[in-house]
Amino acid sequence: MLLSRIRGPEDLKALSEEELHELVEELRSEIIRVTAETGGHLASSLGAVELIVALHRVFDSPRDRILFDVGHQAYAHKLLTGRQDRFHTLRQEGGLSGFTKVSESEHDAITVGHASTSLANALGMAVARDLQGQDHKIVAVIGDGALTGGMALAALNKIGEMGKDMLIVLNDNEMSISPNVGALAGYFKTLQVQKWVQDAEKLGKGFLERISPRLFELADRAKEATKMILHQENPFYAWNLRYVGPVDGHDLKGLVYLLEKLKDLSGPTLLHIVTKKGKGYKVAEEDPTHWHGASPFNPEAPTKKKGSYTWSLAFGDAVTELAEREEKLVVLTPAMREGSGLVRYAQTWPDRYLDVGIAEDVAVTTAAGLALAGMKPVVAIYSTFLQRAVDQVIHDVAIEKLNVVFAIDRAGLVGADGPTHHGVFDLAFLRTVPGMQIAAPKDALELRAMLTAALEQNGPVALRWPRGAVEPAPEGAWPECAWGRWEVLKPGSEVYLLAFGKTLGYALEAAGADPRVGVVNARFLKPLDREVLAELAANHALVTVEDHQLAGGFGAAVLEALEELGLRPEVRRLGLPDRFTDQGKVESLHAKAGIDAAGIRRALAELGVNVNVSAPRAG
Numbered sequence: 315m316l317l318s319r320i321r322g323p324e325d326l327k328a329l330s331e332e333e334l335h336e337l338v339e340e341l342r343s344e345i346i347r348v349t350a351e352t353g354g355h356l357a358s359s360l361g362a363v364e365l366i367v368a369l370h371r372v373f374d375s376p377r378d379r380i381l382f383d384v385g386h387q388a389y390a391h392k393l394l395t396g397r398q399d400r401f402h403t404l405r406q407e408g409g410l411s412g413f414t415k416v417s418e419s420e421h422d423a424i425t426v427g428h429a430s431t432s433l434a435n436a437l438g439m440a441v442a443r444d445l446q447g448q449d450h451k452i453v454a455v456i457g458d459g460a461l462t463g464g465m466a467l468a469a470l471n472k473i474g475e476m477g478k479d480m481l482i483v484l485n486d487n488e489m490s491i492s493p494n495v496g497a498l499a500g501y502f503k504t505l506q507v508q509k510w511v512q513d514a515e516k517l518g519k520g521f522l523e524r525i526s527p528r529l530f531e532l533a534d535r536a537k538e539a540t541k542m543i544l545h546q547e548n549p550f551y552a553w554n555l556r557y558v559g560p561v562d563g564h565d566l567k568g569l570v571y572l573l574e575k576l577k578d579l580s581g582p583t584l585l586h587i588v589t590k591k592g593k594g595y596k597v598a599e600e601d602p603t604h605w606h607g608a609s610p611f612n613p614e615a616p617t618k619k620k621g622s623y624t625w626s627l628a629f630g631d632a633v634t635e636l637a638e639r640e641e642k643l644v645v646l647t648p649a650m651r652e653g654s655g656l657v658r659y660a661q662t663w664p665d666r667y668l669d670v671g672i673a674e675d676v677a678v679t680t681a682a683g684l685a686l687a688g689m690k691p692v693v694a695i696y697s698t699f700l701q702r703a704v705d706q707v708i709h710d711v712a713i714e715k716l717n718v719v720f721a722i723d724r725a726g727l728v729g730a731d732g733p734t735h736h737g738v739f740d741l742a743f744l745r746t747v748p749g750m751q752i753a754a755p756k757d758a759l760e761l762r763a764m765l766t767a768a769l770e771q772n773g774p775v776a777l778r779w780p781r782g783a784v785e786p787a788p789e790g791a792w793p794e795c796a797w798g799r800w801e802v803l804k805p806g807s808e809v810y811l812l813a814f815g816k817t818l819g820y821a822l823e824a825a826g827a828d829p830r831v832g833v834v835n836a837r838f839l840k841p842l843d844r845e846v847l848a849e850l851a852a853n854h855a856l857v858t859v860e861d862h863q864l865a866g867g868f869g870a871a872v873l874e875a876l877e878e879l880g881l882r883p884e885v886r887r888l889g890l891p892d893r894f895t896d897q898g899k900v901e902s903l904h905a906k907a908g909i910d911a912a913g914i915r916r917a918l919a920e921l922g923v924n925v926n927v928s929a930p931r932a933g
């Protein structure tokens with residue numbers, strides 16, 4: 315195998331053109347083979363193989379810095395930069411990250427996972443390079459989806475103004491996870507069409523030149539005029555960037571040729587390449603959305619597996635049905651239609667559905683605008699991506715107590731995506747916002763009840779649930795919600811486990827049928843149920859359990875409430891320690907953090923309550 319001879323990017327320089335093509339095929343096979351076992355961002359990585367080979371052929375990493383936006387398309391880069399022997403550990407506990415990561419390789423210029431950060435990083439590196447009198451190249455690879463993010467667009471604005479020397483490669487496959495949105499996406503299509511027209515024109519003109527030089531001259535003038543229009547209208551020129559493209563991003567020879575030329579230019583250049591997401595793997599080309607983030611699959615017979623019913627679908631079904639009754643309801647997503655369970659909603663209520671692109675800040679402030687104008691907005695958002703819009707939550711929503719509902723998915727540890735994606739900070743940053751109400755349903759039925767009630771509140775509400783499976787709610791059931799009330803699920807004589815969200819299952823398992831251990835579905839963090847808390851704290855020890863950082867989370871809220879109540883029961887807080895949690899299977903990460911049933915039992919033992927492990931689970 316040619317690939318096994320590539321120990322680092324320098325080995326690429328010695329290959330013949332033919333061998334480079336062979337290498338591209340081998341990279342694709344290896345990406346498919348390993349992703350079939352580990353799962354991962356298959357379609358994006360397949361689409362970027364020629365580009366990555368061409369970049370490493372022409373540039374000189376790690377001296378030259380190559381930045382990948384999101385970092386999910388960079389599997390070929392990992393394979394070409396000395397990580398072949400560990401590639402099978404991709405996204406596994408202790409293994410290679412699914413994204414680029416500075417601490418993983420000197421060839422990874424940025425640690426990433428969230429979109430739209432590459433250009434600002436590249437700008438910073440360019441400024442640093444120039445201040446330090448260095449002369450290496452900086453190349454940022456950004457997808458058309460990631461370019462919908464305000465951070466990327468704002469960075470372009472500054473890059474153009476400063477005229478810093480860098481190459482930006484826009485990898486345009488017309489896809490985010492779902493089809494890309496936004497006016498720029500429409501413009502990119504126009505550019506592609508113009509290119510086809512020009513190519514066709516060129517063919518026609520060769521013929522014209524032979525038969526009538528006069529007509530040829532006229533046609534040529536027309537072409538120049540078109541170029542002028544293209545030049546004036548092209549937003550990249552307005553940004554003071556040199557624009558080159560669109561070119562075929564799978565034409566390896568053409569790419570190498572162009573990159574060689576562009577390498578020696580100074581100032582900021584944007585190279586627009588057009589690629590096919592999922593390139594070279596039929597199923598992924600046909601359905602790049604499904605194969606964007608693939609679960610493990612059989613590479614010989616890849617099929618779309620019907621997964622379990624999830625929290626995301628439970629939300630999507632609930633909100634779709636609720637919209638029937640609530641005509642003012644509008645759902646917003648920052649580019650996560652599938653992940654947030656909104657496919658059915660988007661089809662059923664297209665006029666009351668907005669995908670704003672990878673722009674969480676825009677999603678939240680647009681929701682504020684909708685609420686100010688009398689609508690009922692629901693922002694469906696992953697916990698980790700809500701981090702991008704904290705100011706918008708405070709400044710645009712909360713100050714005026716707008717009834718915006720935040721439907722927060724992927725709350726808690728998410729697994730293989732790792733530290734960039736764990737949703738473990740939301741409680742801490744939301745809890746401090748005056749007027750914010752925060753709750754976590756224990757099941758799909760409670761989700762319905764909470765969602766319905768949330769739309770009736772005076773002010774913002776955050777509802778959070780984890781990644782993964784849940785039992786569907788019984789059809790047609792829409793129970794009332796006892797807003798702000800905790801639910802005592804099992805009485806106990808000595809200790810109460812106060813569990814928030816996903817950890818409730820572990821708490822019930824830990825308590826078993828032991829009469830000394832009570833379990834509470836502490837479903838409201840804000841307002842916190844002080845009445846029940848005071849009752850329990852009067853003569854029981856308490857253990858709080860949460861799938862969130864301990865700092866500033868649910869347990870911290872309980873401690874603060876106890877202090878305000880003037881109560882001092884013995885309290886143990888279980889949650890995530892003050893460090894970033896790596897990737898791995900969620901259950902294993904929970905066990906390591908001591909928030910699973912075994913960990914809870916250890917905490918109970920510290921309080922002198924040894925639960926008999928073989929005791930059956932209550933309820």
Ligand SMILES: Cc1ncc(C[n+]2csc(CCOP(=O)(O)OP(=O)(O)O)c2C)c(N)n1
Pocket residue numbers: 358361384386387427428429430456457458459460461485487489490491591648649650672673699702
């Ligand atoms: C801030 C942020 N929001 C949402 C996401 C989820 N996400 C990951 S990749 C992706 C689509 C990226 O599209 P593009 O940049 O065009 O890359 P492609 O997969 O098409 O190659 C999205 C929405 C993210 N990683 N970061």
Ligand SMILES: CC(=O)[C@@H](O)[C@H](O)COP(=O)(O)O
Pocket residue numbers: 355384386427428606607653724728731781
């Ligand atoms: C790269 C990225 O941010 C997304 O593709 C993310 O990996 C999706 O995660 P889920 O699989 O939890 O939807």
Ligand SMILES: [Mg+2]
Pocket residue numbers: 457458459460485486487488489490494
């Ligand atoms: Mg794309």
